Amino acid sequence: MPVESLDPMPVPENHQRYDEFPPQRLYEIDMFETTHQFHPDLPPSTVWGFDGLPMGPLIKANYGEPILVRFLNNLPPEAPSEDPYAFGKPEITVHLHNAHTATESDGNPVNFFPPGFSYDNHYTMFLAGEDAREALNTLWYHDHRFDFTAQNTYKGLTGMAFFYDELDSGDENDPNPDAFHLPSGDYDVPMQFADKSFTDDVDHSLFLDIFQTDGFLGEYDTVNMAIQPFFEVEPRKYRFRWLNVGPSRAYELGIWNGKKKKTEKLLMIANDGNLLPKTLKRKSVHITVAERVDVVFDFSKYDVGDELFLVNMADQFSGKKATGTTLKPAESPQLMKFIVKELSGPDNSKVPKKFRTIPKIKESEIVAEKTFVFDNDNGIWTINGLPFDVNTVLHTVTQGTAERWFLENTSTDWEHPVHIHVEEHQIIKRNGKKPASHERGRKDVTLLGPGDSLEIVLRFRDFVGRYPIHCHNTVHEDHAMLGTWEIVAPEN
Numbered sequence: 441m442p443v444e445s446l447d448p449m450p451v452p453e454n455h456q457r458y459d460e461f462p463p464q465r466l467y468e469i470d471m472f473e474t475t476h477q478f479h480p481d482l483p484p485s486t487v488w489g490f491d492g493l494p495m496g497p498l499i500k501a502n503y504g505e506p507i508l509v510r511f512l513n514n515l516p517p518e519a520p521s522e523d524p525y526a527f528g529k530p531e532i533t534v535h536l537h538n539a540h541t542a543t544e545s546d547g548n549p550v551n552f553f554p555p556g557f558s559y560d561n562h563y564t565m566f567l568a569g570e571d572a573r574e575a576l577n578t579l580w581y582h583d584h585r586f587d588f589t590a591q592n593t594y595k596g597l598t599g600m601a602f603f604y605d606e607l608d609s610g611d612e613n614d615p616n617p618d619a620f621h622l623p624s625g626d627y628d629v630p631m632q633f634a635d636k637s638f639t640d641d642v643d644h645s646l647f648l649d650i651f652q653t654d655g656f657l658g659e660y661d662t663v664n665m666a667i668q669p670f671f672e673v674e675p676r677k678y679r680f681r682w683l684n685v686g687p688s689r690a691y692e693l694g695i696w697n698g699k700k701k702k703t704e705k706l707l708m709i710a711n712d713g714n715l716l717p718k719t720l721k722r723k724s725v726h727i728t729v730a731e732r733v734d735v736v737f738d739f740s741k742y743d744v745g746d747e748l749f750l751v752n753m754a755d756q757f758s759g760k761k762a763t764g765t766t767l768k769p770a771e772s773p774q775l776m777k778f779i780v781k782e783l784s785g786p787d788n789s790k791v792p793k794k795f796r797t798i799p800k801i802k803e804s805e806i807v808a809e810k811t812f813v814f815d816n817d818n819g820i821w822t823i824n825g826l827p828f829d830v831n832t833v834l835h836t837v838t839q840g841t842a843e844r845w846f847l848e849n850t851s852t853d854w855e856h857p858v859h860i861h862v863e864e865h866q867i868i869k870r871n872g873k874k875p876a877s878h879e880r881g882r883k884d885v886t887l888l889g890p891g892d893s894l895e896i897v898l899r900f901r902d903f904v905g906r907y908p909i910h911c912h913n914t915v916h917e918d919h920a921m922l923g924t925w926e927i928v929a930p931e932n
């Protein structure tokens with residue numbers, strides 16, 4: 441929550457570019473253990489939450505207004521347990537996923553802090569490369585402690601963040617004629633998807649099979665940490681910000697009217713929180729772990745009392761990968777129900793056909809190439825043959841340059857949603873071909889499917905330091921498909 445001041449005050453010397461972007465707003469977010477009912481008919485379960493909330497407070501920030509968030513770790517100290525399946529490590533490092541952030545504020549996996557301590561993340565809120573086309577809009581934050589990210593995020597340490605800029609201003613009535621006027625306020629809705637399992641005991645504890653390193657699929661789907669919720673919607677346009685929290689499940693999401701063979705039409709407007717070059721019409725959207733997809737759905741053609749269902753049509757029975765088969769809506773799990781109610785006022789929102797153009801990276805900017813191979817070595821997930829090691833740097837790049845990277849998956853047995861921190865990448869080729877239209881925007885998580893080979897380009901601009909590249913199937917990440925690369929300042 442916002443605070444007037446912090447005691448002690450933040451230390452400017454701890455942060456890159458603090459003097460250029462002094463925080464205009466201060467926040468404190470407390471992490472603690474609490475209980476949460478995933479369904480009214482179920483007993484409460486123990487969870488960990490930012491501000492004690494099982495889906496974290498929604499952070500709203502504006503470009504041009506730097507903020508500083510002090511994260512307080514008030515989780516219970518680690519205690520020995522007789523339960524071999526006890527999970528959760530109360531040593532936390534908070535990553536604001538896809539924010540353009542200095543390494544010391546990026547939730548680096550090694551910068552964790554124990555109960556009783558706090559840590560300041562400084563978010564400069566300037567556009568990458570000071571380029572308006574680089575605006576980010578739908579982000580999320582989560583624990584990133586190495587070896588324990590799956591456990592700690594599964595326990596509840598996730599939340600969402602919306603960034604606003606002049607065009608995506610969060611106001612459908614914005615007097616600025618150039619603004620996008622997307623559905624806003626109550627009609628701009630964050631949705632986190634996470635699958636959970638529970639024990640049968642009276643505690644109804646969250647259950648995670650920590651000995652299963654292929655990945656983990658929960659028995660129950662949750663939307664914003666609720667099992668089978670319903671949502672009363674008005675007959676008008678809504679912006680849904682869909683986030684796959686993981687740990688390992690893929691989603692193929694559609695909205696179904698309960699009768700037709702196919703799902704209804706969606707307008708896909710953003711991928712990985714980035715408004716696309718143009719709006720895409722879709723019957724469903726695929727969302728791999730950590731990916732975000734923003735869609736606009738128009739309920740105006742439905743009558744009061746009509747019911748629609750959010751369905752997951754991705755077929756999956758192993759944490760290693762989805763099968764690739766898309767189920768029929770009638771056979772798909774229903775994640776939540778929409779019930780149409782009366783309209784409360786005019787819908788002034790719009791959906792532009794075009795949003796932001798791509799800040800293309802020229803061939804002449806590219807100074808080097810690097811290949812990252814994602815593999816499995818006797819049950820250990822590796823990058824370039826190595827499991828995560830605190831002291832190993834896989835690759836070093838020079839600030840102010842751009843590079844071409846190749847991401848390779850050598851196996852046909854598993855898939856990896858690969859996440860690269862700090863700078864977004866653009867997919868040039870997927871398996872030698874131009875990527876699909878929804879992948880032609882700016883990306884921070886790219887699905888590396890079975891046997892896939894990807895060519896991507898990215899720049900290194902505003903900060904120096906060490907950053908991760910990793911699989912965001914958090915079970916793979918923890919065992920130990922996580923690597924470090926480093927941006928260094930140029931030698932004059």
Ligand SMILES: [Cu+2]
Pocket residue numbers: 855856857911912913916917921
């Ligand atoms: Cu993976």
